[in-house]
Amino acid sequence: MKRLLLTAGLIQALCVGEPVQAATCSCAGAPVLIYLDTTAVEKGQFFLSYTAEDHQINDLVSGSQDVPDETGRDRSTFSHVLSASYALSDYWSISALTSYVEHERKIGSSFFPKARSSGMGDSVILLRYTPFFITPFRRHELSFGAGVRAPTGENEAADFFILSEDMQPGTGAWGGIAWASYSYAFNQAATVQFHASANYLHNGENDRKYTLGREYNLASGFSHSLNSRFGYSALLRYRQSDPDRRFGFELPNTGGEWLDFVPAVRYSFTDRFSAALSGRIPIWRDLNGALQFTTSYSWAVSLRYGFR
Amino acid sequence: MRLGLAALLTWSVAAIAEEAPPFYINPGLNDAWFNADTPGQGFLLTVYPDIQSVFLAWFTFDAERPQDGAMAVLGEPGQRWLTAQGPYSAETAELTVFSTQGGVFDAASPPAATDPAGVGTMTLEFADCTEGLVTYDLPGAGLSGEIPIARLSNDNVPLCIELAEAAIPACSRPEPDRSHGVDDPVVTNFHMVPPIDIVDGGPGPDGIPAIDNPVFEDRAGPSTPDPQQLVVGIRIGDQVRAYPHDILDWHEIVNDNFLVNDQPQPLSLSYCPLTGSAMLWKPFEDMNDPTFGTSGTLYYSNLVLYDRETKTLWSQMLEQGIRGLRVTDIPDRLPVVETTWETWSSMYPGTQVLSRDTGYSRNYDDYPYDDYRDDNTILFPVPNLADGRLHRKQRVLGINVGDHSKVYPILNFPAGIEVLNDQVGDMQVVVAGSRDRNLGVVFSRQLEDCTVLEFEAVQNSLPVVMRDSEGSEWDLFGQAVSGPREGTQLQKTNSYIAYWFAWTAFFPGSEINP
Numbered sequence: 001m002k003r004l005l006l007t008a009g010l011i012q013a014l015c016v017g018e019p020v021q022a023a024t025c026s027c028a029g030a031p032v033l034i035y036l037d038t039t040a041v042e043k044g045q046f047f048l049s050y051t052a053e054d055h056q057i058n059d060l061v062s063g064s065q066d067v068p069d070e071t072g073r074d075r076s077t078f079s080h081v082l083s084a085s086y087a088l089s090d091y092w093s094i095s096a097l098t099s100y101v102e103h104e105r106k107i108g109s110s111f112f113p114k115a116r117s118s119g120m121g122d123s124v125i126l127l128r129y130t131p132f133f134i135t136p137f138r139r140h141e142l143s144f145g146a147g148v149r150a151p152t153g154e155n156e157a158a159d160f161f162i163l164s165e166d167m168q169p170g171t172g173a174w175g176g177i178a179w180a181s182y183s184y185a186f187n188q189a190a191t192v193q194f195h196a197s198a199n200y201l202h203n204g205e206n207d208r209k210y211t212l213g214r215e216y217n218l219a220s221g222f223s224h225s226l227n228s229r230f231g232y233s234a235l236l237r238y239r240q241s242d243p244d245r246r247f248g249f250e251l252p253n254t255g256g257e258w259l260d261f262v263p264a265v266r267y268s269f270t271d272r273f274s275a276a277l278s279g280r281i282p283i284w285r286d287l288n289g290a291l292q293f294t295t296s297y298s299w300a301v302s303l304r305y306g307f308r
Numbered sequence: 309m310r311l312g313l314a315a316l317l318t319w320s321v322a323a324i325a326e327e328a329p330p331f332y333i334n335p336g337l338n339d340a341w342f343n344a345d346t347p348g349q350g351f352l353l354t355v356y357p358d359i360q361s362v363f364l365a366w367f368t369f370d371a372e373r374p375q376d377g378a379m380a381v382l383g384e385p386g387q388r389w390l391t392a393q394g395p396y397s398a399e400t401a402e403l404t405v406f407s408t409q410g411g412v413f414d415a416a417s418p419p420a421a422t423d424p425a426g427v428g429t430m431t432l433e434f435a436d437c438t439e440g441l442v443t444y445d446l447p448g449a450g451l452s453g454e455i456p457i458a459r460l461s462n463d464n465v466p467l468c469i470e471l472a473e474a475a476i477p478a479c480s481r482p483e484p485d486r487s488h489g490v491d492d493p494v495v496t497n498f499h500m501v502p503p504i505d506i507v508d509g510g511p512g513p514d515g516i517p518a519i520d521n522p523v524f525e526d527r528a529g530p531s532t533p534d535p536q537q538l539v540v541g542i543r544i545g546d547q548v549r550a551y552p553h554d555i556l557d558w559h560e561i562v563n564d565n566f567l568v569n570d571q572p573q574p575l576s577l578s579y580c581p582l583t584g585s586a587m588l589w590k591p592f593e594d595m596n597d598p599t600f601g602t603s604g605t606l607y608y609s610n611l612v613l614y615d616r617e618t619k620t621l622w623s624q625m626l627e628q629g630i631r632g633l634r635v636t637d638i639p640d641r642l643p644v645v646e647t648t649w650e651t652w653s654s655m656y657p658g659t660q661v662l663s664r665d666t667g668y669s670r671n672y673d674d675y676p677y678d679d680y681r682d683d684n685t686i687l688f689p690v691p692n693l694a695d696g697r698l699h700r701k702q703r704v705l706g707i708n709v710g711d712h713s714k715v716y717p718i719l720n721f722p723a724g725i726e727v728l729n730d731q732v733g734d735m736q737v738v739v740a741g742s743r744d745r746n747l748g749v750v751f752s753r754q755l756e757d758c759t760v761l762e763f764e765a766v767q768n769s770l771p772v773v774m775r776d777s778e779g780s781e782w783d784l785f786g787q788a789v790s791g792p793r794e795g796t797q798l799q800k801t802n803s804y805i806a807y808w809f810a811w812t813a814f815f816p817g818s819e820i821n822p
Binding site: 112164 | 503504506507508509510511512513514515517601603604605614616619631667668669670671674675676677678680684685686687688689
């Protein structure tokens with residue numbers, strides 16, 4: 001039975017998770033989960049996607065209050081993400097991702113030039129089990145997954161000195177991922193769907209004794225396919241991150257809670273080839289410590305091709 | 309008196325230094341000097357005491373005999389002369405050797421020229437008024453060696469002895485090290501410390517903004533700190549200012565200006581919240597921009613400043629340039645007193661206090677590092693963490709004298725003022741501190757005339773904290789405010805307050821005052 005894809009692939013990807021956070025500002029933007037393709041669920045399906053994301057990290061926040069930043073900070077991360085998913089059977093599938101990450105940091109009031117770093121980011125592989133998926137005769141889809149994040153990324157990027165953890169393209173540490181998602185189709189054609197997902201990311205310690213905080217992500221929202229070509233979706237995504245640690249000690253001003261609005265639109269050029277535009281807009285956050293820089297917004301363009 | 313050759317060859321300054329008081333180069337050495345084993349060669353030496361320099365003319369021959377048939381109009385083709393000049397200190401002069409070329413006998417043209425870089429180096433050492441040792445290195449000619457020298461005539465020896473004795477200081481009060489770092493740091497590619505030990509703290513350069521236009525209020529203004537709030541106190545002449553820790557925690561540097569002799573004097577106060585250390589630096593006079601900013605990096609978890617003119621990085625606790633054009637340079641330091649606002653404002657009722665109107669939106673009631681001040685947390689790499697003799701965040705008054713360092717935990721002082729007459733290395737010091745007032749200061753108690761004073765504590769008279777055996781009373785800034793020594797300033801020391809973990813990272817093996 002053919003799976004009804006429509007906009008599901010789009011929203012499932014966006015449901016997966018959040019960028020890895022890091023360092024003293026909970027602001028790093030190397031996406032290892034958010035753009036992981038999890039579309040393939042039917043035996044033999046194979047999808048390949050590329051995503052380019054611009055992540056602006058210039059909001060200064062004290063707890064849940066925005067604070068004016070008189071330093072003129074300009075911090076951004078641009079990521080290139082290549083992801084693939086392949087269904088080994090009608091129940092088992094595998095997703096993988098690798099990335100290339102560029103960080104920039106400039107304090108407008110500073111006499112120092114912009115600091116830059118770039119390099120391979122971390123990679124993820126996720127094994128998924130989908131006991132049932134949406135078909136013309138079934139309204140529900142449920143998936144579970146477990147995976148690892150491999151430290152394939154550059155983690156000793158330097159600008160005279162080794163840059164801080166949030167400026168490193170990779171985390172330098174292994175991570176473990178637990179993942180689950182659920183979708184419900186409101187009609188037989190599955191043009192309107194409800195989605196929910198949850199995942200947990202456990203981070204290991206890198207060579208510099210730095211450990212990113214554990215992350216818990218919840219997301220839910222709706223997708224709507226207007227026709228066979230065009231669809232859109234809207235999600236609310238909640239993330240909670242523990243403080244980062246160095247030498248086992250919690251670092252002040254890291255971790256917290258975020259609630260983001262994630263809108264997306266997709267256009268399918270053919271049955272196999274589609275493009276999507278998505279964004280991330282902060283709605284609410286309550287961050288640990290006295291002051292943190294965090295996401296102002298992000299936007300991304302994705303291209304995806306299905307080989308079968 | 310002439311020593312034999314064997315004796316001269318075994319002559320060493322070190323040996324002399326152990327057995328006899330140091331000799332001082334003086335104009336009584338002006339003379340002709342030679343080595344009896346190399347007749348026909350020698351030196352003419354002139355000492356210029358006003359500029360602490362030595363000039364020397366060296367008359368010698370080429371390293372090889374000229375080829376047969378070589379001609380010279382005047383003199384012999386193998387004759388050579390060199391000059392050398394440079395500064396001297398005590399018994400040693402370090403000279404640059406020059407070779408003048410291109411001239412013609414008693415003629416202005418063609419002009420003779422001398423390469424100012426020199427052709428080599430020379431060290432001149434004198435054991436006494438009659439013997440010396442020339443050590444030369446002429447790399448271009450591949451020549452180096454030592455030449456024991458003696459006077460051609462002893463006519464000037466009595467004068468030399470008289471001047472040398474007069475040059476001996478009446479006493480030898482130890483001078484504080486100018487830097488807390490190693491005396492002769494190795495500089496590699498403009499770095500004084502291994503680059504790997506300088507770490508990015510995260511916020512980036514100037515991500516923690518310095519206060520460049522500080523505003524001050526009187527003690528009853530809206531920025532008045534809580535009574536037990538720690539402040540960094542500065543007194544320059546009659547200008548008295550307090551800088552609360554709760555503002556410094558967020559900015560770390562205040563680029564301030566004072567009036568000294570009616571002239572504006574820029575001074576930069578830095579405070580590192582991660583190491584609990586405060587310093588006041590006088591920028592170099594040749595700086596067009598005398599201000600500092602936060603570099604966003606840390607060295608041993610301690611603030612690294614940068615000067616906005618050359619972008620040189622400066623370690624706060626080393627008080628020295630560690631990377632850049634001014635690497636190894638050491639700024640002039642001025643004393644600060646850290647204590648509670650209650651204590652400071654009662655000592656100096658007319659004090660100004662740094663306003664919270666800094667131009668930045670910060671909640672100064674909120675400490676930015678959670679429980680860091682009190683817990684065992686270490687946020688960045690530091691060496692010597694295994695030294696757990698004190699709690700990592702215990703505030704200690706530390707002093708560094710050469711290879712010796714000692715700390716006085718503030719908590720170990722009694723509630724009232726305690727004064728300790730102590731010795732650290734070869735320096736006689738006096739320490740004053742109070743647990744309840746959360747303060748500690750240390751000065752040399754040896755005066756310029758080498759008198760070593762003994763002090764006792766004075767209670768309830770702040771800022772006066774001690775009285776010497778002659779009856780003079782002294783304040784927290786080490787100044788005699790009454791008695792026969794009134795107006796005298798005790799010599800400052802290489803000392804400051806810091807968290808224990810930071811002090812022992814920079815000065816491992818420090819003695820702890822019980």
